[in-house]
Amino acid sequence: MEWKQTDGVRRLEASLPGARSAFTTRIGGVSAVPYDEANLGYLTGDEPASVATNRERLAGALDLDPSRVVIGRQVHGAELAIHAGPQNPSPYAAPGSVDPPEVDGHLTGAEDLALLVFVADCLPIALAGPGGIAMLHGGWRPLAGGIVERGVAGLVGAEGPSPGTDPASLGAAIGPGIGPCCFEVGPEVLDAFEPLGPDIADGRMLDLPEVARRLLERAGVVEVEIARECTRCNPDLYFSHRGLGPGTGRQGGLIWRTEG
Numbered sequence: 001m002e003w004k005q006t007d008g009v010r011r012l013e014a015s016l017p018g019a020r021s022a023f024t025t026r027i028g029g030v031s032a033v034p035y036d037e038a039n040l041g042y043l044t045g046d047e048p049a050s051v052a053t054n055r056e057r058l059a060g061a062l063d064l065d066p067s068r069v070v071i072g073r074q075v076h077g078a079e080l081a082i083h084a085g086p087q088n089p090s091p092y093a094a095p096g097s098v099d100p101p102e103v104d105g106h107l108t109g110a111e112d113l114a115l116l117v118f119v120a121d122c123l124p125i126a127l128a129g130p131g132g133i134a135m136l137h138g139g140w141r142p143l144a145g146g147i148v149e150r151g152v153a154g155l156v157g158a159e160g161p162s163p164g165t166d167p168a169s170l171g172a173a174i175g176p177g178i179g180p181c182c183f184e185v186g187p188e189v190l191d192a193f194e195p196l197g198p199d200i201a202d203g204r205m206l207d208l209p210e211v212a213r214r215l216l217e218r219a220g221v222v223e224v225e226i227a228r229e230c231t232r233c234n235p236d237l238y239f240s241h242r243g244l245g246p247g248t249g250r251q252g253g254l255i256w257r258t259e260g
Contacts, residue, residue, distance in 0.1 A: 001013060001014045001023075001173065001225060001227055002014075004022075005027075005028070006060075006061035006062075007028070007057065007060065007061050008027070008028040008057075009024070009027070009028030009029075009038065009057055009058055009060075009061035010024075010025045010027040010028050010237075011023055011024045011025060011061075012025075012175065012176065012227055012229070014126065014173035014225055016126060016127075016128035016133075016171040016172070016173060016255070017128050017129055017130070017169065017170065017171045018128055018129070018130070018131075018133075018257055018258060018259045019126075019128035019133050019255055019256065019257050019258055020255070020256060020258050021126035021128075021135075021173045021175070021253065021254060021255040022062055022253070022254045022255075023124055023173075023175030023176055023227060023251070023252075023253050023254075024038060024040065024058060024251045024252045024253075024254075025038065025237045025238060025251060026038050026039070026236075026237060026238060026239055026249060026251060027237065028054075028057060028058075028061070029050070029053070029054035029057060030050050030053045030054060030057075031046050031047070031050040031051070031054060031249065032047070032050070034244070034248070034249075035050070035248075035249040037054075038054045038057070038058070038249075038251070039051060039054060039239065039249030039250060040054055040055055040058065040118060040249070040250050040251060040252045041118050041120075041249060041250030042096035044247055044248065044249055044250065045247050046249065048095050048096045049095070051095075051096065052095045052096075055069075055092060055093070058252070059092075062114070062254065062256075064114050064254075064256060065112075066090065066092055066093040067086055067090040067092070067093045068086045068090075068112055068113050068114060069090070069092040069093070069113075069114045069115075069116050069254070070083050070086065070087050070092065070100075070106055070108075070113055070114070070115055070116065071087075071091055071092050071100050071106075071116050071117075071118070072100045072101050072102065072103035072104065072105075072106065072117075073099065073100050073101065073102045073103075074102075074103070074104045074117065074118060074137050075102045075103075075104065076104065076137075076139050076141040076142060077102070077103075077104050077141070077142060077145060077147075078104060078105075078142050078145035078146045078147040078150055079102070079103045079104060079105070080103055080104075080105040080106065080107050080134070080136075080147070080150055080151065080154055081101050081103040081105070081106050081107070082106075082107050082108065082154065083106060083107070083108040083110065083113055083115070084108070084109075084110060085110060085113070086113060087100065092116065104117070104136065104137040104139075104142045104147060105117070105134060105135065105136040105137060105142070105147050105150070105151055106134065106135050107132065107133070107134040107151065107154040107155065108132065108133060108134075108161075109131050109132045109161025110257075111257050112257075113256065113257075114254050114255065114256035115133060115134065115135035115254065115255050115256070116135065116252050116253065116254045117135050117136065117137040117252065117253050118137070118250040118251070118252055119137065119175070119176075119177065119231075119250065119251055119252065119253060120231065120238075120239040120240055120241045120244075120248055120249065120250050120251065121139075121177055121178040121183075121231050121232065121240050121241045121242050121243075122137055122138055122139035122140075122142075122177055122178075122241075123137075123138030123139075123143075123174055123175060123177035123208060123209060123212055124136075124137070124138065124174075124175040124176075124177070124252065124253020125137075125138045125148065125151070125172060125173075125174050125175070125212055125216075125253070126172065126173045126174075126175070126253060126254075126255040127151050127152065127155060127170055127171070127172050127221070127255075128170065128171055128172075128255060128257075129155055129156070129165055129167075129169050129170035129171065130161075130165050130169060131161040131165075132154075132155045132161030133155075133255045133256070133257055134151040134152075134154060134155055134255070135253055135254065135255045136148065136151045138174070138177065138208070138212050140185070140189055140192070140193075140206070140208065140211075143193075143208075143211055143212060143215060144189075144192040144193065148212065148215040148216055148219055149215070149218075149219050152167050152170065152216070152219040152220065152221060153219075155167075155170060156170070166220070167219055167220025167221055168220055168221070168222050170220075170221045170223070171221070171223040171224075171225075172216050172221050172223065172224045172225070173224075173225045173226075173227075174209055174212050174213065174224065174225070174226045174227060175227050175229075175253045176227045176229035176230070176231050176234075176237075176238055176251075177208055177209060177227075177229075177230075177231055178208060178230060178231055178232050178240070178242060179207075179208075179209070179228070179229075179230030179231075179232070179233065180201070180202065180205050180206065180207035180208070180209075180210070181205070181230055181232075181233060182205075182230055182232040182233060182242060182243075183205060183206045183207075183208055183242070184204050184205055184206075185201075185204055185205075185206045186204070189206060190204065190206065193206070193211050196211060196214045196215070196218075197214070200214070209226050209227075209228065213226060231243070231251075238251060239251055
């Protein structure tokens, strides 16, 4: 991954097969404290006008049409939305007044859509392969619920954009999220990932990026890039639910196709 900054909007970007992904930071927006600066979430207590401006700035920095960025209302589940075209009206571009579907992941074979998930410790997981892309919200509940397996199957399965494609032809990028240094969990969480094998946790400190990597590997995806940026350890760069509370701002993970 590489750092990019355009018109003040700072993010990490990764190249994937036929696609590009971006993982945003809190740098480059207009929100006031405590949502400073580039909060992308309306459901935070931030001023809606500031969030709308932040979203416009992000789309401009990535050269994306805001009306073609698709989002969901994330509920920490494993449901995916499959998009053939833009959402109408656009919940990304509208000022917080449009209810998106309750999903934690997105998939498309369309060439002119960008997929976005919101995060503040959970992992944004981008997937791309021949003819299709996916973006997944990788909290522990969605990961335990099978969102990775569903995302991979959605790209290569019978109803996907490239049916019969070998999952090994996909590429994945796991963006910034809470690291094993800061993610203390209970026994129910540890038990959920015990089948992934040893060294997934050190005591009660779970390695969530490694969980996602092993799930991708089990699903057949072998090319996986991991940011290894802890959101709680870097409050100047990222919003963190664990570090700043549930009302903190949200950064985003996006993916869009770069070739047909």
